[in-house]
Amino acid sequence: MKREKGLLIVLSGPSGVGKGTVCGALREHDTHIRYSVSATTRSPREGEQEGVNYFYKSKEEFERMIHEDELLEYAQYVENYYGTPRQYVEEMINKGHDVILEIEVQGALQVKETFPEGVFIFLMPPDLKELRNRIEGRGTETKELIDNRMSVAKDEIDLMDKYDYVVENDEVELAVERIKAIVTAENCKKDRLIHLYKELVKE
Amino acid sequence: MKREKGLLIVLSGPSGVGKGTVCGALREHDTHIRYSVSATTRSPREGEQEGVNYFYKSKEEFERMIHEDELLEYAQYVENYYGTPRQYVEEMINKGHDVILEIEVQGALQVKETFPEGVFIFLMPPDLKELRNRIEGRGTETKELIDNRMSVAKDEIDLMDKYDYVVENDEVELAVERIKAIVTAENCKKDRLIHLYKELVKE
Numbered sequence: 001m002k003r004e005k006g007l008l009i010v011l012s013g014p015s016g017v018g019k020g021t022v023c024g025a026l027r028e029h030d031t032h033i034r035y036s037v038s039a040t041t042r043s044p045r046e047g048e049q050e051g052v053n054y055f056y057k058s059k060e061e062f063e064r065m066i067h068e069d070e071l072l073e074y075a076q077y078v079e080n081y082y083g084t085p086r087q088y089v090e091e092m093i094n095k096g097h098d099v100i101l102e103i104e105v106q107g108a109l110q111v112k113e114t115f116p117e118g119v120f121i122f123l124m125p126p127d128l129k130e131l132r133n134r135i136e137g138r139g140t141e142t143k144e145l146i147d148n149r150m151s152v153a154k155d156e157i158d159l160m161d162k163y164d165y166v167v168e169n170d171e172v173e174l175a176v177e178r179i180k181a182i183v184t185a186e187n188c189k190k191d192r193l194i195h196l197y198k199e200l201v202k203e
Numbered sequence: 204m205k206r207e208k209g210l211l212i213v214l215s216g217p218s219g220v221g222k223g224t225v226c227g228a229l230r231e232h233d234t235h236i237r238y239s240v241s242a243t244t245r246s247p248r249e250g251e252q253e254g255v256n257y258f259y260k261s262k263e264e265f266e267r268m269i270h271e272d273e274l275l276e277y278a279q280y281v282e283n284y285y286g287t288p289r290q291y292v293e294e295m296i297n298k299g300h301d302v303i304l305e306i307e308v309q310g311a312l313q314v315k316e317t318f319p320e321g322v323f324i325f326l327m328p329p330d331l332k333e334l335r336n337r338i339e340g341r342g343t344e345t346k347e348l349i350d351n352r353m354s355v356a357k358d359e360i361d362l363m364d365k366y367d368y369v370v371e372n373d374e375v376e377l378a379v380e381r382i383k384a385i386v387t388a389e390n391c392k393k394d395r396l397i398h399l400y401k402e403l404v405k406e
């Protein structure tokens with residue numbers, strides 16, 4: 001059965017939940033999913049490569065992209081911009097490839113405005129205590145900062161309602177299997193397929 | 204994360220598409236899915252066992268079950284009744300187990316009236332030509348009967364619209380993997396989980 005368009009899959013969730021780790025583990029699996037590369041104004045860290053980890057942009061270039069609507073979503077963290085270039089995502093989807101974005105919650109909500117037909121997956125810590133443990137495990141935060149992050153996480157959990165799926169990140173490989181299952185299931189959704197089958201019956 | 208209720212999964216599709224084969228192959232896999240056993244008035248065939256293949260009922264017993272609303276769905280084929288006892292399905296779901304029913308299209312639509320929250324999967328032949336090949340391959344049908352089955356199949360494809368998912372039965376093992384993925388994904392649906400997470404945040 002030929003497909004017309006690919007899926008836009010948005011993987012998001014609270015800070016510290018392990019989005020990057022899960023997305024990295026997913027890349028190790030043999031799937032046909034394409035990975036969107038973000039643009040940023042922050043400097044490359046050691047070992048990072050242009051077009052692999054990020055597209056590195058000057059502040060002026062990034063602001064031009066914002067003004068010319070070349071970003072599906074963007075945000076500013078600690079004086080740097082981060083965003084998702086629209087062109088790659090749209091090209092892949094139009095060719096019938098599924099594309100995944102791994103982004104922060106606020107970015108995911110921006111994408112939802114442009115792509116309501118996307119598949120929005122919320123990665124959840126097994127519970128808030130576990131999130132606290134993870135954040136404390138980093139050992140670089142003050143108590144105030146930790147409490148603040150907990151409060152942010154609670155707000156973000158309230159945002160879960162805007163998503164289609166909730167994937168618990170109890171174990172990275174289990175989370176990856178759930179995400180793969182969601183992609184497979186979404187590709188079997190009747191609403192995405194029925195027009196193709198109706199053509200088949202007409203023949 | 205504790206679950207409250209299990210899923211009711213309804214696997215259905217046109218006559219001859221291979222529902223029984225796919226459901227049989229799914230049982231070979233290590234899943235937690237429970238399988239509903241149908242009731243019938245037809246006689247046991249060699250090797251069939253009471254409570255494994257079917258619950259064998261007299262016509263009088265079956266009609267009593269109909270009148271006392273003990274069946275989720277039933278139908279009559281070639282003078283025999285076939286139906287799904289309600290009790291087992293409801294018990295399993297209430298205990299948090301996912302239950303699968305493998306039934307004909309008309310039965311699936313009956314179940315949908317009682318269990319609109321069920322997960323309705325339509326098993327599709329790769330195309331109608333393939334369905335014709337399969338039916339002809341049985342070697343026991345007249346041309347008239349085959350043409351009639353084709354016409355029925357076209358009508359059933361129109362029924363696809365009432366389902367949530369369409370699974371192509373191009374290869375049995377691929378169809379099984381898709382069904383397993385759908386069950387996993389449905390268990391990650393935000394709408395099924397959000398109240399549990401909201402309680403977690405309150406703590």
